Amino acid sequence: MSDELPHADETPGSDPLEETPESAAAEESSPALRSEEPQPDSVEDVDVDVDVDVNVSPGAPDESDEPDELVDAAEEADEEDADSPEESEEESEEESEEPSEEDVARRAFVTQVLAGSIGAVVGLVPVLSGLIFFLDPLIRGGRSSGDATVGGSVQKDAEGFIKLPVTRSLLPSDGTPQQVTVEDDLVDAWNKFPNVPIGSVWLLRSESDEVSAYSTICPHLGCAVEYRGARSDFYCPCHLSAFKLDGSKDNPIPPRDMDSLAVKPGMGEEIWVQYKSFRGGISEKVEV
Amino acid sequence: MIRSLLAWLDDRTGYAGFLHEALYERVPGGARWRYVWGSTLVFTFSVQMITGFFLWSAYSPSANTAWESVYYIENEMIFGSLVRGLHHFTAQLMIVLMAVHLVQVIIDGAYKAPREINFWLGLVLMQIVLGLSLTGYLLPWDQKGYYATQVSTKIMGNAPLIGQQAQELIQGGPKYGHHTLTRFFALHAGLLPISLIAFLGLHLYVFRRHGLTVKDPKHAPETTFWPEQVLKDGVACLAVLLLVLGLAVWKGAELSAPANPSENYAAARPEWYFLFLFRFLKFEFVEHFGLAFGSIYVPGALMGVVAAMPLLGRWAVGHKFNVAFTWTLTICIGGLTLMAFYEDGRDEDHQAAILEAHRDAERIKELASGPNRIPVSGAVTLLREDPFTQGPRLFAKHCKGCHRYDGHDGRGRLVYAGTPDGGQVRAAAEAADLGQFGSPAWMKSVVVDYSNHFSALKNSGWFKNADGQDVLDPDESEMADWSGDAESLGSEENTQNVAALVTFLVAQAGHNTRDGKVIEHDTAAVDRGRKLAVEGDWAGAINGTSCADCHASIGESFAEIGDDDADGYPNLSGYGSAAWLKSFLSNPAAGQHYGEKNQMPAYAKRMTSTEMDLLVRWLTGDYAETKVEPYAAQRMPPVLR
Numbered sequence: 010m011s012d013e014l015p016h017a018d019e020t021p022g023s024d025p026l027e028e029t030p031e032s033a034a035a036e037e038s039s040p041a042l043r044s045e046e047p048q049p050d051s052v053e054d055v056d057v058d059v060d061v062d063v064n065v066s067p068g069a070p071d072e073s074d075e076p077d078e079l080v081d082a083a084e085e086a087d088e089e090d091a092d093s094p095e096e097s098e099e100e101s102e103e104e105s106e107e108p109s110e111e112d113v114a115r116r117a118f119v120t121q122v123l124a125g126s127i128g129a130v131v132g133l134v135p136v137l138s139g140l141i142f143f144l145d146p147l148i149r150g151g152r153s154s155g156d157a158t159v160g161g162s163v164q165k166d167a168e169g170f171i172k173l174p175v176t177r178s179l180l181p182s183d184g185t186p187q188q189v190t191v192e193d194d195l196v197d198a199w200n201k202f203p204n205v206p207i208g209s210v211w212l213l214r215s216e217s218d219e220v221s222a223y224s225t226i227c228p229h230l231g232c233a234v235e236y237r238g239a240r241s242d243f244y245c246p247c248h249l250s251a252f253k254l255d256g257s258k259d260n261p262i263p264p265r266d267m268d269s270l271a272v273k274p275g276m277g278e279e280i281w282v283q284y285k286s287f288r289g290g291i292s293e294k295v296e297v
Numbered sequence: 298m299i300r301s302l303l304a305w306l307d308d309r310t311g312y313a314g315f316l317h318e319a320l321y322e323r324v325p326g327g328a329r330w331r332y333v334w335g336s337t338l339v340f341t342f343s344v345q346m347i348t349g350f351f352l353w354s355a356y357s358p359s360a361n362t363a364w365e366s367v368y369y370i371e372n373e374m375i376f377g378s379l380v381r382g383l384h385h386f387t388a389q390l391m392i393v394l395m396a397v398h399l400v401q402v403i404i405d406g407a408y409k410a411p412r413e414i415n416f417w418l419g420l421v422l423m424q425i426v427l428g429l430s431l432t433g434y435l436l437p438w439d440q441k442g443y444y445a446t447q448v449s450t451k452i453m454g455n456a457p458l459i460g461q462q463a464q465e466l467i468q469g470g471p472k473y474g475h476h477t478l479t480r481f482f483a484l485h486a487g488l489l490p491i492s493l494i495a496f497l498g499l500h501l502y503v504f505r506r507h508g509l510t511v512k513d514p515k516h517a518p519e520t521t522f523w524p525e526q527v528l529k530d531g532v533a534c535l536a537v538l539l540l541v542l543g544l545a546v547w548k549g550a551e552l553s554a555p556a557n558p559s560e561n562y563a564a565a566r567p568e569w570y571f572l573f574l575f576r577f578l579k580f581e582f583v584e585h586f587g588l589a590f591g592s593i594y595v596p597g598a599l600m601g602v603v604a605a606m607p608l609l610g611r612w613a614v615g616h617k618f619n620v621a622f623t624w625t626l627t628i629c630i631g632g633l634t635l636m637a638f639y640e641d642g643r644d645e646d647h648q649a650a651i652l653e654a655h656r657d658a659e660r661i662k663e664l665a666s667g668p669n670r671i672p673v674s675g676a677v678t679l680l681r682e683d684p685f686t687q688g689p690r691l692f693a694k695h696c697k698g699c700h701r702y703d704g705h706d707g708r709g710r711l712v713y714a715g716t717p718d719g720g721q722v723r724a725a726a727e728a729a730d731l732g733q734f735g736s737p738a739w740m741k742s743v744v745v746d747y748s749n750h751f752s753a754l755k756n757s758g759w760f761k762n763a764d765g766q767d768v769l770d771p772d773e774s775e776m777a778d779w780s781g782d783a784e785s786l787g788s789e790e791n792t793q794n795v796a797a798l799v800t801f802l803v804a805q806a807g808h809n810t811r812d813g814k815v816i817e818h819d820t821a822a823v824d825r826g827r828k829l830a831v832e833g834d835w836a837g838a839i840n841g842t843s844c845a846d847c848h849a850s851i852g853e854s855f856a857e858i859g860d861d862d863a864d865g866y867p868n869l870s871g872y873g874s875a876a877w878l879k880s881f882l883s884n885p886a887a888g889q890h891y892g893e894k895n896q897m898p899a900y901a902k903r904m905t906s907t908e909m910d911l912l913v914r915w916l917t918g919d920y921a922e923t924k925v926e927p928y929a930a931q932r933m934p935p936v937l938r
Binding site: 117120121123124125127128130131132134135136138139140141142143144145148149196198199200201202203 | 340343344347348350351354355365366368369373374375376377379380383523524525527528531532534535537538542665669670671672673676
């Protein structure tokens with residue numbers, strides 16, 4: 010009887026099912042209609058089919074096929090006994106007479122749940138495997154971006170400072186910015202490109218001989234910031250962000266000042282810069 | 298709420314009726330396992346679409362990125378090996394399921410009226426699937442796919458009238474290159490799947506129009522597709538999925554070494570389901586009629602018969618003929634496939650080639666994951682410049698005529714000579730086995746067992762037919778005499794001395810281990826050994842005899858000695874080192890080496906300096922560390938033994 014209970018509980022819960030005995034008596038209802046009814050409560054995967062059929066079958070075009078189905082389903086249930094002995098034994102003990110309609114419905118229900126869940130599993134395995142594969146960049150992190158290599162052809166120290174191909178005294182002493190290319194080893198997925206240009210920086214030498222460095226990437230949306238000699242400022246040709254020569258923003262377009270880069274102190278004539286990229290469009294300076 | 302929404306949707310689209318039609322197809326005679334085959338094919342195709350899309354998102358079709366991107370998918374991307382494995386094995390299973398489906402349709406007479414059109418649609422689908430597997434096989438651009446596909450396109454080139462043009466069109470030129478891949482990829486991920494979807498739609502539509510072919514409608518009461526048959530189909534698909542998952546996880550899709558047009562791939566075979574055709578083409582009577590006969594006309598004619606089955610079936614005994622034909626064909630295909638497997642299994646060269654292919658595949662994985670990654674010129678250059686890979690090949694090409702390497706030709710193959718009665722016997726080496734060259738075992742053997750160490754020389758023709766000429770004689774030389782004094786060298790007092798001398802010689806040769814690891818030497822022993830070599834403070838009768846008595850420069854690192862300064866004794870400065878070896882290989886007949894007694898060819902002009910460098914670096918262990926097993930001499934199959 011314990012087997013019977015959950016189903017019995019479900020039965021009054023849903024209205025269409027209450028109609029079922031009547032329509033079944035009239036041999037008008039499809040077994041699908043009744044059997045699917047409990048599903049909305051328990052199995053989500055096959056939900057759609059279930060509701061569809063409930064709503065539709067009375068007026069569905071193939072109704073002509075349906076009248077026999079109840080009988081068929083009953084016999085079918087017998088056939089199914091062979092497939093699922095456990096269930097059938099229990100049930101036949103309880104109802105040694107002919108199987109009740111509820112019994113038939115339950116068997117059909119089990120078939121549907123099984124069919125639906127197996128269908129879901131076989132469909133989901135390839136889809137989920139593929140999705141996880143597709144999420145590779147997020148899951149493994151930025152492994153395909155530039156790799157910090159110490160030594161080799163590029164002069165780079167452990168903190169990521171890279172020696173630039175320019176010396177302090179070659180920078181204009183009047184504070185005019187100079188754009189300098191940064192070279193590093195670039196790892197891109199399976200390739201490694203040794204010692205290639207990976208970007209550039211603006212360098213400025215102040216009167217007190219301090220060298221400052223700014224990324225040429227606009228903090229707004231990533232275009233290249235240029236130096237505008239006539240106005241002696243930086244501006245971005247894409248969305249007209251403007252910056253003063255000390256990197257501070259000069260109009261409301263950019264969300265923050267230009268991204269300054271650390272210059273390694275105490276290197277004499279040599280200029281070593283820590284080249285980094287930052288996320289665009291936000292007011293904080295967040296490294297990528 | 299949801300219900301009213303769905304009702305609204307149905308009112309606007311009528312989807313419910315459509316779904317009902319799809320799900321409540323009549324299944325007279327009850328749901329049966331025998332109806333699952335078509336559904337498993339639809340399922341495998343869906344898996345291919347899904348996994349194919351994701352692989353597409355990481356694949357790069359060009360001659361120097363295709364293999365590299367597949368390598369990256371397979372070895373570095375998360376779940377890459379799984380997704381590729383699913384795609385790889387599902388493709389193969391699809392062929393099997395397709396064959397089962399076809400055979401079942403024929404046996405059940407499901408091709409007969411009114412289902413002729415659907416039968417032909419199925420045959421079209423079969424061609425598309427075969428096209429997909431052929432194009433897909435090339436995409437990884439590995440040795441296996443490259444050489445197998447070469448055969449397919451060559452066959453295409455042999456087709457009558459437009460063969461040549463068709464071949465060039467699909468290859469994107471007279472030879473394989475970037476455009477072969479872009480074209481194959483456009484077919485594989487574009488035209489062919491779209492055609493498959495279109496024809497599959499038609500196939501299913503016509504199938505639904507005529508319904509299942511039911512042999513015994515009284516088997517069980519009629520039921521509907523959903524849920525009875527869906528459950529059986531679902532279980533079958535689950536079995537398919539589990540099989541494919543198992544293969545993908547435990548076996549994994551193979552990725553052989555990157556395609557290398559300059560490197561023969563002796564292990565080349567078509568994918569296993571085409572082996573029957575491969576084997577068929579090898580029959581002499583087939584070859585006799587020309588390539589087009591065996592590879593185009595015969596398969597074409599067979600397909601023609603299959604296509605004509607619905608028409609033949611109208612004839613009184615037509616169905617019986619069709620079934621008999623199908624069984625005969627199935628048995629022939631099965632038989633030829635087994636034959637091909639059996640013969641390959643007993644083919645020593647083929648087995649060696651397969652082992653070498655696996656070895657290369659392992660090695661390139663090591664190199665590609667190294668700190669320098671893959672150069673822009675492609676992974677194939679990594680293998681081309683790798684002494685561990687190229688050394689054995691060069692040895693087999695240039696050295697195996699006289700030398701052996703651990704008893705084989707460098708690549709794991711035994712060396713045979715013909716016998717007068719047309720048989721084969723193992724050929725005796727005619728010079729030293731270089732497998733241990735530069736190792737402690739080698740050095741010790743040279744010092745204390747010189748005659749035996751070089752005894753292979755006595756097998757050579759020049760030695761046997763010397764006729765009193767002055768040739769290298771391992772038994773008759775000052776070195777043989779000195780080394781032959783077993784009493785003195787083997788004495789208790791000298792055991793340490795010999796060990797020290799060997800350590801010194803090994804250190805001087807400076808080889809790494811065979812897996813490329815640097816060897817550390819005990820400096821005290823090295824110094825002691827050097828002193829022995831130069832000063833000869835041995836115990837017993839050989840005290841005062843030193844290596845340097847004859848080999849004056851033995852204690853030093855290698856320096857060339859010109860012919861004018863040569864003293865008739867081999868120059869053993871840096872003996873066994875890369876520099877010494879290169880000098881020796883370049884011209885063994887130089888005064889500083891074997892002089893006039895030499896019989897070995899000079900290799901300075903027989904190989905390029907790059908090749909010699911690779912060979913020397915291999916022999917001295919100078920390459921990136923490896924876990925790849927060394928070549929082992931192939932066991933002979935019973936037929937040859």
